[in-house]
Amino acid sequence: MKKEFLLAGFGGQGVLTMGLFLAYAGIAEGKKVSYVPSYGAEMRGGTANCLVTLSDREISSPLVSDPGVVVVMNQASLLKFEPVVRPGGILLINGSLVHRDTKRTDITSYFIPAAELAAEAGLPRGSNMVVLGALLEATDAVDPSGTYNYLVKTFKGKYLDKMALNMAAMEAGRQFIRQQRAVRQASIA
Amino acid sequence: MAKGYQRPSTLLDRPWHFCPGCNHGIAHRLVAEVVEEMGMVEKTVGVGSVGCGVFAYEYFNFDGIGPSHGRAPAVATGVKRVLPDHLVFTYQGDGDLAAIGTTEMVHSAVRGENITVIFVNNTLYGMTGGQMAPTTLTGQVTTTSPRGRGREQGFPFRVSEMLATLEGAAYVTRVALFNPAQVVRAKKAIRKAFEVQMQGLGFSLVEVLSACPTNWGLAPLEALKFVEEKMLPTYPLGEFKVPEGVKA
Amino acid sequence: MSEPILMKGNEAVAEAAIAAGCRYFFGYPITPQSEVLEQLARRLPEVGGAYVQAESEVSAINMVFGAASAGARVMTASSSPGISLMQEGISYIASAQLPAVLVNIMRGAPGLGGIHPSQADYFQSVKGGGHGDYRLVVLAPSSVQELIDHTVLAFELAEKYRTPVMVFGDAMMGQMMEPVVLPDTEPYPVHRPWATTGMKGGRGPNIVHTLYLPADKLEQHCQRLFAKYAEIERNEQRSVQYLTEDADIVVVAFGIMSRVARAAVEMAREHGIRAGLFRPVTLWPFPAAALREAASQARLVMAAEISMGQMVEDVRLAIQGRVPVTLFNRIGLVPNPDEIFERIRKEAREVQLVNG
Structure with missing residues (x-):
């Protein structure tokens, strides 16, 4: 098993943090992991993306041209990265900020109302956590408990209330994907 | 009866390579005497330079380093950070320190590095044959200012005055060697600088005005007179910075 | 063996240096290696060492020269344009036979180039760079774990052969993260009877220098250096x-x-x-x-x-x-x-x- 996740957005959307969660979840499961951030000369406000690979075997190249899972948190990222999703792959879109349709029919796409779900969960700045929850649900890449463990480590005792909110935001994302799947199943049936 | 003049144990019994009438030998000797008198011979690292001071480590009877041109204060920084209880000094000429090594000298002072710089100023590049240096006097003829240093070649660089403006510089003084009284004063200044260093008060620099009869084209005695009459107006003697609590 | 932790390449280099017994670092900020400095500025005082931020790479490499002369295990890190500025110092360190580790997190060049990954400093480091007849051992890790292992190896080779050793990374390896395990073995011992540490114990002066004015002395010096390089060539080729x-x-x-x-x-x-x-x-x-x-x-x-x-x-x-x-x-x-x-x-x- 080898899966690549390309996560993209603009600086400050928590894209790199999502990648770290995935990487830690992979380590917790004993997987080989690589995490490659792209970075610009500017410190803030530019585009941000990272490529995370999880694998059962030694990872040869930490770069791929056709990642199986792509997350786009803004419109610019959709334009840039929709074409690279591997056929049969998954595209997760921040529906709160992206208002244009996808073109690909050979992949599974989800528009996630991330900001709205995050606000409902009590974490208005937690769009990334909602999308991370959605990603965990939409792919079987890692056991979500690995990311929960990372959350526990990250927030140590001090911010337990924040941790609970983060977990609620992730759960909202997972719930959304479950609903979407049910709807799509129903429409096929 | 004890002899009045003896070679300190910190100076090896070797003939100088310096030209007749050159003041480097006196400056070397003063440094060696102070190291011995302070009882620091087992805890001293001297850092030489490139130029007429390049063989310093061949004369001193304590540990020594030969660095690249101008970088002595950076090398001394590395030594001192590893051996903070040692006496670490550089011995640099004006070509080395006031031109190519300006950055290293200034920033060692900016950091307040606990090292001492012995800065021998003879107004030109001695070893390479008497070329103009940043310290060359206005109007002074050198092999690269054959018509005398003029407007196009800029102005004499007063290192001590500049360094005295820096917070990290604890002790900055200018001395000379043109008569016995000046030599005695120079030795006291070197001792004070080393003590400031060992007290951890910061960067110290002793600028020593020095005669270069060969490149000035003067007899040794005339060269001493040149220091007194021609150099002092541009480079006045005195202490430019003395740390609080240390007697000026 | 301890649990793997996720670490950025640049941070891994810093932690590896500490694990290898390095306590002194002299450097200057440059993208994309600044995290090496930042990490060591935090960590070295914690382990009884010193971090000094130099005013330039020229100065940093000469501080390395001084610290190595004084007997310390020492490192600097930079990226391509900064490594160019260090070339003078590298020639002196090689000639003075000082153990020192240099890390080059390479970026695009020539000139100011860019901050992208690059391998274009191969000629500079493998073929020379500084003036004169010397060689630089150059290691080329390919993962974050190897950045750690090769940094540790670099200190060992530097000490064993009294020579500068360079570790090559690039902008991507410096920034990417992979799970790593830090070594828990004892650092390679430091034994430098030649170091300028003060003449304690009645020995004569130790001198570290690179000047050999008589032509025959310079020739003998170069022959000694190259006998050592031949030994490195026999013993240390890795692939x-x-x-x-x-x-x-x-x-x-x-x-x-x-x-x-x-x-x-x-x-x-x-x-x-x-x-x-x-x-x-x-x-x-x-x-x-x-x-x-x-x-x-x-x-x-x-x-x-x-x-x-x-x-x-x-x-x-x-x-x-x-x-x-x-x-x-x-x-x-x-x-x-x-x-x-x-x-x-x-x-x-x-x-x-x-x-x-």
């Missing part, structure tokens, strides 16, 4: 091979490029092309004999590097004209594996290993 036994096409790549090339070799195998990978781990000494052996049955050798073609010259020297040597190269980025694979496929067609 890794992957599927080269039956390879018709042998790809030669180091550092991050070797990871991508390995993936391309796997793709080629899936397409029935017998490709293999030869990865030099020491760039100097270059593992020429091992490469010649690995390519003995090959029809084509392809150097892959992020430069206009520098290592390829050593590959050609090693292959000695026995088979064609070609170059795959990109500038300013680490290519995707399929780019190298497509090139392998094209070359395979040309040497008629597969049909159109």
Whole structure:
């Protein structure tokens, strides 16, 4: 098993943090992991993306041209990265900020109302956590408990209330994907 | 009866390579005497330079380093950070320190590095044959200012005055060697600088005005007179910075 | 063995240095290696060492010279333009036979270039860089774990041979994260009776210098240095091979490029092309004999590097004209594996290993 996740957005959307969660979840499961951030000369406000690979075997190249899972948190990222999703792959879109349709029919796409779900969960700045929850649900890449463990480590005792909110935001994302799947199943049936 | 003049144990019994009438030998000797008198011979690292001071480590009877041109204060920084209880000094000429090594000298002072710089100023590049240096006097003829240093070649660089403006510089003084009284004063200044260093008060620099009869084209005695009459107006003697609590 | 932790390449270099017993670091900020400085500025005081931020790379390398002379295990790190500024100091450190570790997290050049991954400092470090007759041991790790292992190895080689050792990384390896395990072995011992530490115990003066004015003395000095380099060449050549036994096409790549090339070799195998990978781990000494052996049955050798073609010259020297040597190269980025694979496929067609 080898899966690549390309996560993209603009600086400050928590894209790199999502990648770290995935990487830690992979380590917790004993997987080989690589995490490659792209970075610009500017410190803030530019585009941000990272490529995370999880694998059962030694990872040869930490770069791929056709990642199986792509997350786009803004419109610019959709334009840039929709074409690279591997056929049969998954595209997760921040529906709160992206208002244009996808073109690909050979992949599974989800528009996630991330900001709205995050606000409902009590974490208005937690769009990334909602999308991370959605990603965990939409792919079987890692056991979500690995990311929960990372959350526990990250927030140590001090911010337990924040941790609970983060977990609620992730759960909202997972719930959304479950609903979407049910709807799509129903429409096929 | 004890002899009045003896070679300190910190100076090896070797003939100088310096030209007749050159003041480097006196400056070397003063440094060696102070190291011995302070009882620091087992805890001293001297850092030489490139130029007429390049063989310093061949004369001193304590540990020594030969660095690249101008970088002595950076090398001394590395030594001192590893051996903070040692006496670490550089011995640099004006070509080395006031031109190519300006950055290293200034920033060692900016950091307040606990090292001492012995800065021998003879107004030109001695070893390479008497070329103009940043310290060359206005109007002074050198092999690269054959018509005398003029407007196009800029102005004499007063290192001590500049360094005295820096917070990290604890002790900055200018001395000379043109008569016995000046030599005695120079030795006291070197001792004070080393003590400031060992007290951890910061960067110290002793600028020593020095005669270069060969490149000035003067007899040794005339060269001493040149220091007194021609150099002092541009480079006045005195202490430019003395740390609080240390007697000026 | 301790639990693996996720670490950025630059931070890994810093932690590896501490694990190897390095307590002194002198450096200057430059993208993309600044995290090495930041990490060590935090960590060295905690372990009883010192971090000094120099006013330039010129000054930093000379502080390294001083600290190494004074007997300390010491390191500096920079990126390409900064390493250029250090070349004078590297020549002096090599001549004075001082142990020191230098890390180059390479970025695009010449000139100010860019901040993208690059391997274009191969000539500078492997072939010289500073003035005069000297050699620099150059190690080329290809993962974050290897950045750690090779930094530790670099300190060992530097101490053993009294010589500067450079570890090559690049902008991508400095920034990427992978799980790593820090070594828990004792650091290689520091034994420097020649160091300028003060004449305690009644010994004579220790002198560290690089000036040999009499011509015969300079010649003897260079011969001593090169006898040592010959010993390093005999003992320290390192390389890794992957599927080269039956390879018709042998790809030669180091550092991050070797990871991508390995993936391309796997793709080629899936397409029935017998490709293999030869990865030099020491760039100097270059593992020429091992490469010649690995390519003995090959029809084509392809150097892959992020430069206009520098290592390829050593590959050609090693292959000695026995088979064609070609170059795959990109500038300013680490290519995707399929780019190298497509090139392998094209070359395979040309040497008629597969049909159109």
